[in-house]
Each structure stands twice: as C-alpha cells, then as structure tokens.
Amino acid sequence: LEMKFMGEKIVSSLKKAFIAAAICLLPISGQAAEVTWRVPTSVPEGSPFYVNFLQRFAKNVDVMTEGRVAIEPYGAGVIVPALQVYDAVVDGTVEAGHSSPTYLLNKDPINGIFAGFPGGMGPEAFISWIYEGGGEKRLKELREGEGFHSMIVGIGSTEILAHSNVPIRSKDDLKGLKYRTSGPWAEVMRDYFEAVPTVVPAGETYTLLQRKGVDAVEWAPPSANLSEGFHQVAKYIVVPGVHQPSFLWEVVTTKETWDKLPDDLKAKLEAAAKLTTYEGLTNFYAADIKAMAEYRSGANEIITLSPEFVTELADAGRKWAQKKADEQKASGKPTMSEILADYLAFRDAWNKERSYLITE
Amino acid sequence: MQSIFRAVDRLSLLAAYLAQAILVLLVLAMMYEVLARYLFNAPTIWAFDVSYMLTGVMFILGTSWTTKEDGHVRIDFLVQRLPARLSALLNGLIYFLLLTPLLAALSWSAWRKALRAIATGEVESVSVWAPPMWPFFLALAIGLTLLALQVAVEGLRSLHNAKSD
Amino acid sequence: MKALIPALMFPALFLLIFAGIPVSFSLMLVSVAAGWFIFGDVLFQQLFGAVHSVASNFILASIPLFVLMGSILERSGVASRLFQAMQIWLGRLPGGLALATIAMGAIFAAASGIVGAVEIVIGLMAIPTMRAFKYNNALISGTICAGGSLGTIIPPTVIAVVYAALAQLSIGELFAAVILPGAIMVLLFGAYVVLRCVIWPEDGPPISSELDKPLGEKLWITFTALFPAMILITAVLGSMLSGIASPTEAAAVGVTGALLLALCYREMSWKVLRECLSSTINISAMILLIVVGGTMFTGIFAAGKGSQLILSLVESIGGGNFEIIAFFLFIVFILGFILDWISIILICVPIFTPVIRAAGIDPIWFAAMVLVTIQTSYLTPPMAPSIFYLRSIAPKDITYKEMYWGVIPFIALQFVTLFIVALVPATATWLPKLLVGF
Ligand code: NA
Ligand code: NA
Numbered sequence: 001l002e003m004k005f006m007g008e009k010i011v012s013s014l015k016k017a018f019i020a021a022a023i024c025l026l027p028i029s030g031q032a033a034e035v036t037w038r039v040p041t042s043v044p045e046g047s048p049f050y051v052n053f054l055q056r057f058a059k060n061v062d063v064m065t066e067g068r069v070a071i072e073p074y075g076a077g078v079i080v081p082a083l084q085v086y087d088a089v090v091d092g093t094v095e096a097g098h099s100s101p102t103y104l105l106n107k108d109p110i111n112g113i114f115a116g117f118p119g120g121m122g123p124e125a126f127i128s129w130i131y132e133g134g135g136e137k138r139l140k141e142l143r144e145g146e147g148f149h150s151m152i153v154g155i156g157s158t159e160i161l162a163h164s165n166v167p168i169r170s171k172d173d174l175k176g177l178k179y180r181t182s183g184p185w186a187e188v189m190r191d192y193f194e195a196v197p198t199v200v201p202a203g204e205t206y207t208l209l210q211r212k213g214v215d216a217v218e219w220a221p222p223s224a225n226l227s228e229g230f231h232q233v234a235k236y237i238v239v240p241g242v243h244q245p246s247f248l249w250e251v252v253t254t255k256e257t258w259d260k261l262p263d264d265l266k267a268k269l270e271a272a273a274k275l276t277t278y279e280g281l282t283n284f285y286a287a288d289i290k291a292m293a294e295y296r297s298g299a300n301e302i303i304t305l306s307p308e309f310v311t312e313l314a315d316a317g318r319k320w321a322q323k324k325a326d327e328q329k330a331s332g333k334p335t336m337s338e339i340l341a342d343y344l345a346f347r348d349a350w351n352k353e354r355s356y357l358i359t360e
Numbered sequence: 361m362q363s364i365f366r367a368v369d370r371l372s373l374l375a376a377y378l379a380q381a382i383l384v385l386l387v388l389a390m391m392y393e394v395l396a397r398y399l400f401n402a403p404t405i406w407a408f409d410v411s412y413m414l415t416g417v418m419f420i421l422g423t424s425w426t427t428k429e430d431g432h433v434r435i436d437f438l439v440q441r442l443p444a445r446l447s448a449l450l451n452g453l454i455y456f457l458l459l460t461p462l463l464a465a466l467s468w469s470a471w472r473k474a475l476r477a478i479a480t481g482e483v484e485s486v487s488v489w490a491p492p493m494w495p496f497f498l499a500l501a502i503g504l505t506l507l508a509l510q511v512a513v514e515g516l517r518s519l520h521n522a523k524s525d
Numbered sequence: 526m527k528a529l530i531p532a533l534m535f536p537a538l539f540l541l542i543f544a545g546i547p548v549s550f551s552l553m554l555v556s557v558a559a560g561w562f563i564f565g566d567v568l569f570q571q572l573f574g575a576v577h578s579v580a581s582n583f584i585l586a587s588i589p590l591f592v593l594m595g596s597i598l599e600r601s602g603v604a605s606r607l608f609q610a611m612q613i614w615l616g617r618l619p620g621g622l623a624l625a626t627i628a629m630g631a632i633f634a635a636a637s638g639i640v641g642a643v644e645i646v647i648g649l650m651a652i653p654t655m656r657a658f659k660y661n662n663a664l665i666s667g668t669i670c671a672g673g674s675l676g677t678i679i680p681p682t683v684i685a686v687v688y689a690a691l692a693q694l695s696i697g698e699l700f701a702a703v704i705l706p707g708a709i710m711v712l713l714f715g716a717y718v719v720l721r722c723v724i725w726p727e728d729g730p731p732i733s734s735e736l737d738k739p740l741g742e743k744l745w746i747t748f749t750a751l752f753p754a755m756i757l758i759t760a761v762l763g764s765m766l767s768g769i770a771s772p773t774e775a776a777a778v779g780v781t782g783a784l785l786l787a788l789c790y791r792e793m794s795w796k797v798l799r800e801c802l803s804s805t806i807n808i809s810a811m812i813l814l815i816v817v818g819g820t821m822f823t824g825i826f827a828a829g830k831g832s833q834l835i836l837s838l839v840e841s842i843g844g845g846n847f848e849i850i851a852f853f854l855f856i857v858f859i860l861g862f863i864l865d866w867i868s869i870i871l872i873c874v875p876i877f878t879p880v881i882r883a884a885g886i887d888p889i890w891f892a893a894m895v896l897v898t899i900q901t902s903y904l905t906p907p908m909a910p911s912i913f914y915l916r917s918i919a920p921k922d923i924t925y926k927e928m929y930w931g932v933i934p935f936i937a938l939q940f941v942t943l944f945i946v947a948l949v950p951a952t953a954t955w956l957p958k959l960l961v962g963f
Contacts, residue, residue, distance in 0.1 A: 038828065044691050045691055045871075045874075045875040046690065046878065047690065047693075074827065075871070075875065078823065078828075078871055079571065079574070079827060079828050080571070080574050081577050083486060084574060091570045092567050092570075093570050093571045102486075105485075106483045106487070106490040178401075182486055186488050187488060196402070196403060198397075199405075199488075200771070201583040201771065204584070204686075204772075206686065206697065207768075208771070210697070210768070212767070212768050213768025213769060227695055228695075229689075232695060232698075233697060376803070376806055379810075383593065383802055383806065384802070386586070387590065387593070390777030391777050393774060398769055412580075412581050412582065414586075416579070416580025417580070418806065419580070419589070419813040422807065422809060423810045425806070426814075429807060431807045431808075431810070431811050432547035432549055432550065432810075432814065433549075433815070433913040433916050434545050434546060434547045435542055435543060435545065435908075437925050438543050439543075450544055450545070451545060454541075454546055454554070458554055459554065462553060462554065462557050468569065469570045469572070469573040470576070472570075473577075496581075500577070500580055504576070
C-alpha cells in the first residue's frame with residue numbers, strides 16, 4: 001500500500017511538473033537576451049575554478065549589462081572536450097570559451113608567462129603587473145595575433161607544493177621522488193632535481209596517492225584541494241607553492257564575435273571580467289586561509305620550506321623560463337623574451353621595494 | 361555494385377587487422393612503462409599519450425568491421441515479430457538515408473580537424489612529451505570514413521534483402 | 526517548443542532502439558536531430574568533440590585490455606580449469622559457481638573502478654564453466670550482470686571520483702560511504718543465489734560425483750589450475766591495490782600473464798590468439814561507440830537546457846526532503862535506462878547538489894543513494910548497459926528474455942539495499958566519520 005501510494009504520488013507530481021515545466025519554459029525561450037554566449041570551461045562544474053571564475057563572471061555580466069548579455073557556463077566535457085576549449089571557439093562551435101594559457105604551453109611556451117610559472121611572481125605582484133604593468137595588454141596582443149579577443153577572467157592564489165607521503169625538506173628528498181605534476185614544473189623537477197615526474201590520469205590521482213603509487217602530488221590552491229581529500233591520505237603538506245605562485249584564466253571569443261558587439265556592451269563585459277578577477281582572487285585568499293587552518297588542526301604535518309631552498313627551486317624555475325625564451329629568440333621569435341624581460345623587471349622592482357608593504 | 365560492396369568489406373577487414381596490431385602494441389607499450397617505472401624508476405614521458413591514442417585509434421578503426429559483423433548491440437526482440445521484409449526495409453532506410461549522411465558529415469568534421477592539425481602543427485596540449493596530433497586525428501578521420509561507407513553498404517544490403525525476400 | 530527538445534529526446538531514442546537500430550547509432554541519430562535546432566551548421570564539429578573525448582580518454586583505455594585478458598583466459602581453457610578447481614571446493618554448496626562469480630566480481634571491483642571491465646572479465650571466464658555444469662541461463666545472466674555491476678559501488682570507483690569532483694565532496698569520504706552499501710549488496714546477492722539453488726537445485730546443480738576425487742587428486746587439480754590463475758589475478762589486483770600500476774597498466778600485466786599461462790598449458794596457438802584479438806576489437810568497438818553516442822546525447826541534452834527542464838520539474842514538485850530525494854533518484858533511474866554513468870553524473874550532480882545542500886540533506890548520504898540507484902539502473906531492462914555487455918560475450922542461445930528474468934531478482938535486492946540506506950543513513954555516514962586516512 002505504501003509503495004502504491006508513493007507511486008501515485010510520483011506520477012501525479014510528474015504530471016503537475018510537466019505541465020508546469022511546459023508553461024514556465026516557453027516564456028524563457030521567448031524573452032532571450034540580446035547576446036547569448038555558450039561558454040564551456042576546462043574544469044568540471046562545481047570546481048572552485050568554475051564557481052569562482054566562470055560562474056561569477058556570468059553573474060557579474062548579467063548585473064552589469066542588465067540582462068542584455070547572457071553567459072551560459074558549461075563544465076568540462078559537457079559540450080566540448082575539456083582541453084579543446086580554444087579550438088571550439090575557433091571552430092565556432094561555441095561563442096566563447098573559458099580556459100587557461102597553461103593548455104597552450106606546448107603550442108607556444110610564451111603562454112607560460114601568463115599561466116604562471118615556477119619561480120614567477122606571487123598573486124599580489126602578478127595582478128599588479130597584469131593590470132598596471134602592461135601584462136594584460138601583452139596577453140590581448142598575443143591573442144589578437146591568433147584571431148581571438150581575450151578577457152582575463154580569474155587570477156588565482158598560490159598552490160600547495162605537494163601533498164606527500166614522505167617529508168620533503170631539502171634537495172635530497174626530491175631525488176627519485178615519484179611526483180604527480182605536469183608542465184614546466186615536471187621539466188624543472190626532472191632536469192634540475194632528479195625527481196621522477198609522473199603522469200597520472202585526473203580520476204586516479206587520489207587512489208594512486210592513497211596506495212602510494214606516487215609519493216607526492218601537486219594539484220591546486222589549498223581551498224581547492226580540500227575536497228580532493230589528498231590531506232586524508234597523505235600526511236605531509238608542503239608549502240609554499242613555488243611551482244605555481246599564481247595562475248590565470250581567460251575568456252576568449254573570436255575577433256568577429258567580439259567586433260559584432262555594440263561598444264557599450266564591450267566596455268561592460270571588460271569591466272565585469274576585471275571585477276570577477278579581483279573578486280575571485282580575494283575569495284581564494286579567504287577560502288585558502290580557512291582551508292590551511294583546517295589542515296593544520298588535523299593529523300597533517302605542514303612543512304614550510306626554508307627560504308634558501310625556496311630560492312633554489314625558484315631560481316631553477318626562472319632558469320627554465322629564460323631557457324625557453326632564449327630558444328624562441330634563437331628561432332626568430334623574440335616576443336617571449338621581450339615579455340619575460342618586462343615581467344622580470346617588474347618582479348625585481350617589486351622585490352626591491354616590497355618591504356614597505358604590510359602583507360599580514 | 362556487389363564488387364564495390366566487397367571492396368568496402370575488405371577495407372573494413374583491413375582496418376580491423378590494423379586495430380588488432382594496435383592492440384598488441386598497446387599491451388607492449390604498457391608493459392614497457394610498468395617495467396621502466398618499477399624496475400628502473402624511470403617512467404617514460406610517452407606512455408600516457410601513446411596509450412590513449414592507441415586505444416582511441418584502435419576502437420574507431422574497429423567500428424566498421426564490427427558493423428559488417430552486425431556486432432553493435434541492438435534490442436531486436438520487438439522487430440523480430442515483424443515480417444522479415446518489413447524489418448529489413450526499416451533497418452535499410454534508417455542506415456542508408458539517415459545514418460550514412462550523419463556519419464559522412466561526422467567524417468567531414470574529422471577530416472577538417474586532421475587537416476588543420478597538419479597545417480598548424482598542433483601538438484598534445486598537456487603532455488611533457490608534446491607529440492604532434494595529426495596522426496591521431498588522421499586515423500580517426502579514416503576510421504569514421506570507413507564506418508560511414510560500411511553503414512551505407514549494410515543499409516543497401518538490407519534494402520536489397522527487403523526487395524528480394 | 527525549443528525548450529521541450531531535451532524532453533523529446535527520450536521518447537525518440539526509445540522508438541529507434543525498439544525499432545532494432547543499434548543502441549550506439551540510435552543515440553547518434555537522436556543527438557543529430559535534436560542538436561540541429563541548437564547548433565545549426567556547426568553541429569557536426571560539436572559532435573566530433575564527443576568522438577575526440579572518448580578516443581582520448583585514458584581511463585577507457587583499460588577496457589580493451591581487460592576484455593583481451595578475459596578473452597585469452599576463456600579461449601585458452603584457463604578459465605574453465607580455474608572454475609573446475611573452484612567447483613571441487615565449492616561443489617557441495619548450492620550454486621557454488623554463481624557464488625564464486627559474485628565473489629570474483631566483488632574482488633575485482635575492489636581493485637578497479639572500471640564498470641564494464643569487471644563484468645566482461647568475470648563473464649568471459651564464468652559463463653562457459655557455468656554452462657558446462659548446466660546452470661540455468663537466467664541465473665547465469667543475473668549473476669554476471671549483478672556481479673559485474675559491483676564495480677560501480679565497491680571503491681575505488683571512477684563514478685565516485687567524478688561525483689565527488691562535481692559535488693565538491695571528499696573522494697575518500699565518498700569511497701568510505703559506499704563500502705557498507707556495497708557489502709550489504711554482496712551479502713544479499715550471495716544469500717539469494719544459495720536460497721534459489723536450495724529451492725530449485727536444478728538451477729545451480731551441485732557437484733557431479735565424478736568430481737568426488739581423492740584428496741591428493743583434488744590438491745593436484747587445484748595446484749595446476751587454481752594456483753597459477755590465482756597468481757595471475759593476484760598480480761593484476763595486487764599491482765592496482767599497491768598503486769604499482771594504473772588500471773590500464775594492470776590490465777596489460779593481466780594480458781601478458783594470461784598469455785604466459787595459456788602457453789604453459791600448451792593451449793595457445795596463432796589461431797586462438799587471432800580469435801582473441803578479433804573478438805576484443807569487436808567488443809571494444811561496440812562498447813566505446815555506445816559511450817560516444819552517450820557523450821553526444823549528453824552534450825545536446827545539456828546545450829538544449831535539459832538541466833533547466835529537470836530543475837523546473839523539481840521546483841514544481843515542491844514538497845519536503847522525502848519528495849526531493851525520491852524525485853532525484855527517480856530521475857537518475859530513468860536517465861540510467863539510456864545513458865552511461867558518466868553522462869548521468871555530468872547532467873544530474875550539478876543540478877542536484879545546490880538543492881540538496883539548501884534542503885539540509887547530508888550530501889554524502891545522498892551521494893551513496895545516487896550511486897546505488899545508478900548501479901540499479903545499469904541493471905534494469907530493457908535499456909541496461911549490463912545487458913549490452915553481457916550480450917556481447919554471451920552465447921547466442923542465451924536469450925534476452927532469460928537475461929531480463931535473470932537480472933530482475935538482483936534489481937529487487939538492489940532496491941532493498943537502497944531502502945536500507947534510505948532508512949538507516951548511518952550505513953552511509955558512519956564509515957566516513959571513522960575514516961582517519963593515512
Ligand atoms: Na570498484
Ligand atoms: Na537500465
């Protein structure tokens with residue numbers, strides 16, 4: 001009887017629901033925004049990068065354009081493969097895409113400067129270089145050359161250097177360390193520190209760390225790592241994240257799509273992007289602090305590397321960047337070394353004078 | 361007509377043999393990786409990319425012969441109650457008129473992707489190894505094209521059966 | 526009208542599938558018909574993305590290798606020796622082979638998270654043996670499908686990983702949450718098999734007297750059959766459990782081991798090997814093409830605002846937590862008729878999570894129920910991935926009807942499990958609280 005009652009209830013609810021859905025969906029399709037962009041990203045829905053960057057952007061755009069532009073965010077792999085976001089924009093499959101220059105690194109190492117690289121600037125200095133030191137302009141020029149219009153949507157805080165099954169305190173501890181990492185840091189670890197960078201498919205990272213198939217993993221900032229649960233299977237948490245002091249995401253459209261927009265909307269979209277980037281960063285800071293406190297209060301041991309070791313690691317990272325820039329220059333593409341010089345000059349100036357700044 | 365059909369069958373069989381060879385390669389590559397990592401503590405930089413590329417290419421190349429063998433799972437207990445001619449007609453029409461153009465268009469996109477990967481020298485986006493992507497995309501394009509051809513052939517065969525039964 | 530496209534995709538799909546069109550092709554046809562209204566002339570580029578996604582998915586790479594391993598073990602006779610040896614020891618138990626199959630499914634599921642792989646490996650090995658011992662076809666089918674479906678629920682499972690990522694839950698806690706429900710299910714399955722074979726002994730006949738051999742002979746048979754096969758299975762499972770190898774690599778280890786074993790038994794020839802390779806390619810092409818179709822379907826459903834459709838259904842239902850949970854699970858169950866688990870998770874979890882959190886429902890408990898429900902719909906006819914997999918490896922004379930009748934009791938047991946988890950949330954929430962980690 002109970003089951004039958006439940007069944008009837010579900011059926012009658014469903015009937016009501018379908019009618020309601022038909023009624024409430026029809027007007028939605030009627031009163032569309034002036035401009036609608038489908039925007040896929042490279043991370044799953046629910047990820048802090050999705051919520052904090054893309055979803056926040058959609059909300060800010062809605063407010064600033066008073067509903068004239070609708071951003072429809074899609075998580076990774078739903079309508080476009082996770083790492084095909086830039087290509088999907090070129091193909092015209094979607095109007096815009098949200099991704100990180102990290103994924104263009106193999107295509108052109110110049111993207112490493114914007115993606116954030118080992119030994120690069122931390123978030124405070126980086127965002128200052130981006131908006132006040134010409135970084136944003138450089139990125140826009142780079143993308144324009146590729147047929148895109150780029151808006152920075154998201155700058156992130158510093159990542160955790162490693163969740164590790166073994167303590168990491170010095171260069172010796174890195175020797176032979178099976179370390180899940182990728183990109184420039186994988187090269188730096190292999191070439192300068194004799195570590196063994198290991199490729200692990202995304203869904204297997206937790207299981208392999210738990211089963212000690214890898215000794216250590218690096219992933220994302222503290223707050224984003226919390227739900228991955230690495231701290232529940234590996235005792236040591238190693239900071240600071242000199243491998244990824246900061247990182248950047250962008251929303252790209254084709255130049256044609258962008259040029260079609262009325263000028264007032266262009267300005268509003270740019271403003272929404274910048275607001276999102278600032279809000280996103282401070283949101284990360286606050287969430288990271290809470291996450292670090294949670295790690296510290298648990299069974300984990302947090303290892304803060306000595307300043308000397310951090311400098312050694314950072315120097316190797318910058319050596320990597322300089323090497324790439326020099327290679328580019330030698331092959332007749334001087335842009336990367338120009339931008340890197342710009343970037344490093346800003347970093348030096350910042351370092352020389354940052355003693356006036358209270359960061360606590 | 362029959363000779364064209366048989367030529368398509370043979371191409372599909374050839375692709376299936378290729379897929380089998382790739383399967384053997386996949387086993388060897390993975391074994392090498394396990395040994396390299398655990399005996400010499402030196403994982404390769406290529407195993408990850410090689411394994412997904414080989415798998416992807418292998419299964420796409422296998423789809424056309426599987427179609428020829430009617431190996432794609434169908435729920436046919438309802439259709440079996442229809443007269444054989446009618447169900448053959450239904451199957452033939454859907455295969456030839458709907459599925460063939462669909463797969464042809466999909467192959468077209470695959471070829472575009474492959475040609476662009478060749479033109480731009482596209483490389484794997486996240487791997488340290490950074491291999492060129494065009495052989496992978498080219499293989500996908502070839503596999504999908506063969507699938508489209510085989511589906512067309514099977515559709516026409518179905519229609520032929522519907523007429524002659 | 527455009528807003529109803531996602532809702533119309535389902536009846537259209539059922540129509541094509543029951544018209545006897547292969548499942549993978551049906552998914553593609555519906556995706557194209559619906560997608561045309563959404564993407565227009567860039568539709569096929571969007572759909573090629575689905576091919577690309579599946580063709581470049583590292584996790585899926587383990588499926589062909591596990592299929593190959595199972596296929597070598599089957600055709601070289603290694604599997605039947607193994608099960609014969611098991612029969613010696615389990616023979617007096619009613620339905621002993623079916624019990625062994627379920628145990629094998631559970632063990633395999635504990636090592637890897639690849640759903641279809643578990644079913645195909647145990648299926649390839651167990652079906653010929655159970656048939657040789659005159660087991661009932663329906664019981665065989667149900668046992669293989671249900672034993673194979675355990676890969677969904679017993680951790681580690683890729684489904685839980687993807688779920689956790691989308692819902693921002695701890696992977697470890699979610700793994701811990703499904704351990705007890707998984708164990709309950711295994712016990713229920715085992716109890717059912719024994720009960721059925723006690724009541725109807727002809728369904729899973731006990732050992733024939735000729736196998737009642739002297740102990741020395743029994744030990745010899747066990748040593749030559751069970752022991753080497755156990756080493757192989759231990760190597761595969763062990764390399765995964767110890768983190769030495771990813772599932773794909775472990776599967777390659779398994780293939781190599783199976784090949785060596787078959788060579789030792791002198792049962793491997795070029796012909797057998799060629800047959801194994803050929804059937805592996807066919808099975809893999811069949812399975813992965815369905816995943817391609819499912820990925821296309823999901824993309825179009827999402828781009829057609831299918832999520833909003835579901836959300837407005839939820840809102841219009843209103844009601845308390847019971848209605849919300851029942852309705853969400855109902856949707857998961859329905860979607861599971863057609864879509865593979867990854868599609869269900871991608872569509873549902875982002876819609877459900879905020880509602881569940883806002884209603885103050887324990888997200889871990891809810892997730893455990895969703896995972897049990899996904900597993901149930903994986904088994905539920907007429908559209909059941911488990912049955913598609915089974916069809917691809919089963920002899921032709923096992924009919925759909927037998928398969929359907931075979932899985933129904935197991936589906937009922939999964940519903941029992943679901944009710945237990947629903948009524949006693951501690952089954953899901955107790956272990957995660959105990960979880961200490963390293
Ligand atoms: Na599992
Ligand atoms: Na089902």
